[in-house]
Amino acid sequence: MSKRIAGPEIERLIQLLAKVPGLGPRSARRAALHLIKKKEQLLSPLAAAMSEAADKVRICSTCGNVDTADPCMICTDPRRDAGTIIVVEDVSDLWALERAAAMNVRYHVLGGTLSPLDGIGPDQLNIRTLIDRVAGGEVKEIILAVNATVEGQTTAHYLTDQLSGFDIKVTRLAHGVPVGGELDYLDEGTLAAALRSRTAF
Incomplete structure (x- = not known):
């Protein structure tokens, strides 16, 4: 069992940040510490922006996009x-x-x-x-x-x-060779799709 290194509020902030895609426990701790160090410039405005987003964000009933209006922009x-x-x-x-x-x-x-x-x-x-x-x-x-x-x-x-x-x-959408891609670096599935989706030059 790991030792607690901070109060429950900070621990909760770290746990919630760790659930964000791309942030693991270590990155979440670093992000939380950075936010706390920059409390006035980052943490408080971020908390306000998240609170406002939670109140105003809607799912568009027409297309499923995320916006603050329904239908979306x-x-x-x-x-x-x-x-x-x-x-x-x-x-x-x-x-x-x-x-x-x-x-x-x-x-x-x-x-x-x-x-x-x-x-x-x-x-x-x-x-x-x-x-x-x-x-x-x-x-x-x-x-x-x-x-x-x-x-x-x-x-x-x-x-x-x-x-x-x-x-x-x-x-x-066409599948195949990406713009700027080199054939030698592409997998076989991508090359096969590129050949099947070939177009006139």
Whole structure:
């Protein structure tokens, strides 16, 4: 049993920080100590920001994005192409695509992937809302931007099947050689996908 090195409030701060992805117990202790040392500049403003976020953050009932408004800013932006929806597994994927700023479209967050072994079926994901959005008639293309994992591809196939009755185009992200990538450093699966997804030059 490890010795306590600080009061219960600090121990609780460390335990909660350790639950943040990317922070283990050691990193959580260092982060907590840094916050405490910079109490006025960091700890107090962070506590206030977290309290405000806890009060105001909402899940968009249309797409599943995280925002302070429902519907979110992306869903209510009239400049976006409402006819194209990019389907992603998680909000972090949506944010990554937004950072790339490649397309000015709408999104749909599934909240995970199909995984029967983990008890995650269609009812546990945000699929029904996607079907309802497509049934509204405004959507012309669905872009499946799920991860190239077994679960991701299973989910993509399931969604393609569910959307087959609608007069829309269903596409997926290309898989293969990344920009700036060297063939010698790529795994066999990536190279095989790149060859299958080859395009005219």
